[in-house]
Amino acid sequence: xxxxxxxxxxxxxxxxxxxxxxxxxxxxxxxxxxxxxxxxxxxxxxxxxxxxxxxxxxxxxxxxxxxxxxxxxxxxxxxxxxxxxxxxxxxxxxxxxxxxxxxxxxxxxxxxxxxxxxxxxxxxxxxxxxxxxxxxxxxxxxxxxxxxxxxxxxxxxxxxxxxxxxxxxxxxxxxxxxxxxxxxxxxxxxxxxxxxxxxxxxxxxxxxxxxxxxxxxxxxxxxxxxxxxxxxxxxxxxxxxxxxxxxxxxxxxxxxxxxxxxxxxxxxxxxxxxxxxxxxxxxxxxxxxx
Amino acid sequence: xxxxxxxxxxxxxxxxxxxxxxxxxxxxxxxxxxxxxxxxxxxxxxxxxxxxxxxxxxxxxxxxxxxxxxxxxxxxxxxxxxxxxxxxxxxxxxxxxxxxxxxxxxxxxxxxxxxxxxxxxxxxxxxxxxxxxxxxxxxxxxxxxxxxxxxxxxxxxxxxxxxxxxxxxxxxxxxxxxxxxxxxxxxxxxxxxxxxxxxxxxxxxxxxxxxxxxxxxxxxxxxxxxxxxxxxxxxxxxxxxxxxxxxxxxxxxxxxxxxxxxxxxxxxxxxxxxxxxxxxxxxxxxxxxxxxxxxxxxxxxxxxxxxxxxxxxxxxxx
Numbered sequence: 001x002x003x004x005x006x007x008x009x010x011x012x013x014x015x016x017x018x019x020x021x022x023x024x025x026x027x028x029x030x031x032x033x034x035x036x037x038x039x040x041x042x043x044x045x046x047x048x049x050x051x052x053x054x055x056x057x058x059x060x061x062x063x064x065x066x067x068x069x070x071x072x073x074x075x076x077x078x079x080x081x082x083x084x085x086x087x088x089x090x091x092x093x094x095x096x097x098x099x100x101x102x103x104x105x106x107x108x109x110x111x112x113x114x115x116x117x118x119x120x121x122x123x124x125x126x127x128x129x130x131x132x133x134x135x136x137x138x139x140x141x142x143x144x145x146x147x148x149x150x151x152x153x154x155x156x157x158x159x160x161x162x163x164x165x166x167x168x169x170x171x172x173x174x175x176x177x178x179x180x181x182x183x184x185x186x187x188x189x190x191x192x193x194x195x196x197x198x199x200x201x202x203x204x205x206x207x208x209x210x211x212x213x214x215x216x217x218x219x220x221x222x223x224x225x226x227x228x229x230x231x232x233x234x235x236x237x238x239x240x241x242x243x244x245x246x247x248x249x250x251x252x253x254x255x256x257x258x259x260x261x262x263x264x265x266x267x268x269x270x271x272x273x274x275x276x277x278x279x280x281x282x283x284x285x286x287x288x289x290x
Numbered sequence: 291x292x293x294x295x296x297x298x299x300x301x302x303x304x305x306x307x308x309x310x311x312x313x314x315x316x317x318x319x320x321x322x323x324x325x326x327x328x329x330x331x332x333x334x335x336x337x338x339x340x341x342x343x344x345x346x347x348x349x350x351x352x353x354x355x356x357x358x359x360x361x362x363x364x365x366x367x368x369x370x371x372x373x374x375x376x377x378x379x380x381x382x383x384x385x386x387x388x389x390x391x392x393x394x395x396x397x398x399x400x401x402x403x404x405x406x407x408x409x410x411x412x413x414x415x416x417x418x419x420x421x422x423x424x425x426x427x428x429x430x431x432x433x434x435x436x437x438x439x440x441x442x443x444x445x446x447x448x449x450x451x452x453x454x455x456x457x458x459x460x461x462x463x464x465x466x467x468x469x470x471x472x473x474x475x476x477x478x479x480x481x482x483x484x485x486x487x488x489x490x491x492x493x494x495x496x497x498x499x500x501x502x503x504x505x506x507x508x509x510x511x512x513x514x515x516x517x518x519x520x521x522x523x524x525x526x527x528x529x530x531x532x533x534x535x536x537x538x539x540x541x542x543x544x545x546x547x548x549x550x551x552x553x554x555x556x557x558x559x560x561x562x563x564x565x566x567x568x569x570x571x572x573x574x575x576x577x578x579x580x581x582x583x584x585x586x587x588x589x590x591x592x593x594x595x596x597x598x599x600x601x602x603x604x605x606x607x608x
Binding site for chain 2: 129130133134135136137138141142145146218222225226229230231232245248249252253256259260262263266267270271274275
């Protein structure tokens with residue numbers, strides 16, 4: 001704790017040190033590059049995809065990869081696998097971002113309040129414990145069953161399942177920061193709770209929240225694939241990596257390719273977030289890492 | 291320690307009751323009226339009302355809940371709306387399959403994970419560590435349900451090493467039963483093996499750098515003895531925690547694994563009941579899964595105090 005940190009609230013994310021540390025971590029760079037590829041593929045799916053994702057070509061089902069016109073081959077209905085994978089990545093990222101949004105919007109304020117006031121903590125932590133009593137995917141399956149399928153419902157179900165962990169992370173950060181010198185200093189200057197929470201504690205808890213978000217993203221992406229695979233997520237004919245895998249399972253014996261590429265795409269998304277998230281955690285937390 | 295155990299016991303019981311309320315209300319929020327579903331779309335209102343009355347659906351919700359709770363405590367979860375089979379029989383038939391799968395998978399995860407973790411810590415900075423770390427990174431990033439589909443295709447169908455689907459009870463035919471469960475258990479356990487590997491490695495690296503290890507080495511204890519006598523004992527605490535935390539994921543993973551490998555477990559029952567809106571079955575399976583999860587977490591917490599005497603004083607897990 002230096003004097004600079006006592007007088008001013010440090011803004012942890014804009015530090016050049018974090019970026020320098022990230023760049024020096026080779027695995028983090030690999031993760032970042034993977035994420036860049038995946039995000040570009042998802043965001044520009046309409047431009048990159050040669051066909052609409054649901055367009056069927058009954059004349060050319062089960063095409064092998066690298067055939068003319070179908071770079072990754074076609075599925076049982078002659079739909080272009082490349083186009084479906086690109087749109088599937090888009091759907092995965094949308095679900096992931098929405099789930100993170102749900103977890104952040106609900107979890108962060110509750111975590112802040114629970115860390116700051118004991119009586120709020122008594123209620124919020126009980127509720128979080130209750131939600132944690134259900135395995136996250138069982139909770140998501142239940143919520144998806146109640147709300148029905150579809151991208152938004154799946155994302156909300158997966159995001160809600162992540163709220164208790166987010167509450168715990170933010171609550172722990174708040175408890176820690178509440179005792180730090182700069183918060184005590186703010187107290188002596190008669191700063192109210194909203195000012196202390198919003199201006200002093202939240203900015204300093206941001207790195208923990210962002211790291212947690214990099215954990216939620218791949219969990220939600222995988223969760224979407226699993227829900228859709230089970231028939232509880234995105235509904236056909238809309239493209240989803242999970243639906244593609246579930247479809248491909250029916251005719252894997254004829255051609256494995258429509259079942260391989262969506263899995264690779266899922267793996268790359270998750271690998272990217274895992275590598276980048278690990279590196280980010282090491283870069284933000286001076287205690288961890290070697 | 292006894293006081294702590296009682297405190298946790300009481301806490302778990304409370305959570306379980308609250309969870310049962312959540313499940314009960316959740317099931318009632320499911321779209322579709324079970325009485326109408328049973329009677330069929332074209333049934334006249336009297337039939338629907340009669341079925342409603344028979345199921346007790348015309349009672350106020352709190353009354354319905356208390357009836358449900360009272361029956362559930364006696365192991366009576368009613369009958370399946372679809373087949374008329376008593377739900378406790380359906381749960382009794384499917385639960386053992388899932389428990390066997392989960393225990394087998396966790397066993398594989400702990401053994402493989404600790405072995406990889408020890409290797410990574412002992413051979414730090416050399417190729418065995420990269421192999422071990424590479425394995426865990428792979429297992430954490432590759433969607434295991436996708437791996438399961440590919441395993442069925444290549445290992446089971448094309449190479450014929452394993453059965454592609456089906457279940458044989460390991461209690462009636464031990465070897466064949468284990469053989470049928472091996473591939474699903476490996477697939478289900480992989481992610482968890484990776485998590486165990488990471489934690490074992492981290493704790494082992496810490497322990498091996500500790501002063502008491504240096505002292506032990508200086509006194510002439512061999513490296514292997516230090517690793518097994520001090521390192522593993524300390525890792526065991528971490529691994530117990532992880533096993534507890536992972537069990538929820540394991541149960542959820544079983545839902546998917548059972549679907550891929552066609553195992554008649556409680557995960558399959560859950561999905562079937564969700565799709566057919568068989569509400570007595572849904573509330574029973576979700577409650578059973580949740581109860582199992584809560585009880586396991588309780589056991590893990592109490593187990594800490596046995597493994598790590600320091601916990602007995604503070605009375606709290608880290």
